[in-house]
Amino acid sequence: MSSGAIRGSRVGSGPMGEAERGEAAPRRAITFYCANVHTTVLSFAAEAEAPESWDCPRCGLPASQDHENPPTAPRTEPYKTHLAYVKERRSDDEAEQILTEALATLRERRASGDVLY
Structure with a gap:
C-alpha cells in the first residue's frame, strides 16, 4: 500500500459533513x-x-400511488417483419400486379442492353 493513500474518507467529504454543504x-x-x-x-x-x-x-x-389498484402491465405487440406490414397494406392480387410490372420493366432493360446488378 502506498504511504500517500487517503483511507476512511470519500471525495467531497469535509470535516463538517452536512453543515458545510448547507441545508x-x-x-x-x-x-x-x-x-x-x-x-x-x-x-x-x-x-x-x-x-x-x-x-x-x-x-x-x-x-x-394507488395501493389497491396498481396499473397493469402494458400490452406489448409481437414483432412484425417487413413482409407482415406489406401484407397488411396489399392484397395478393395487388402484389401479383406489382410483381408482374417489375418483372416486365426488368426484362425490357435487359433486352435494351442496360447493365443490371
Whole structure:
C-alpha cells in the first residue's frame, strides 16, 4: 500500500459533513406500488408535483400511488417483419400486379442492353 493513500474518507467529504454543504431542501416521501406488489418510496421536493406513475426499479412495470389498484402491465405487440406490414397494406392480387410490372420493366432493360446488378 502506498504511504500517500487517503483511507476512511470519500471525495467531497469535509470535516463538517452536512453543515458545510448547507441545508437540504424540504422533501416529502411518495410511495408507488406496482402490479407485482413491489413498493418504491421516492423523495420529491415539497413544492414539486409528484408524477402519477413511476417505473418500478425492481421489475420495470409501471407503478402508481394507488395501493389497491396498481396499473397493469402494458400490452406489448409481437414483432412484425417487413413482409407482415406489406401484407397488411396489399392484397395478393395487388402484389401479383406489382410483381408482374417489375418483372416486365426488368426484362425490357435487359433486352435494351442496360447493365443490371
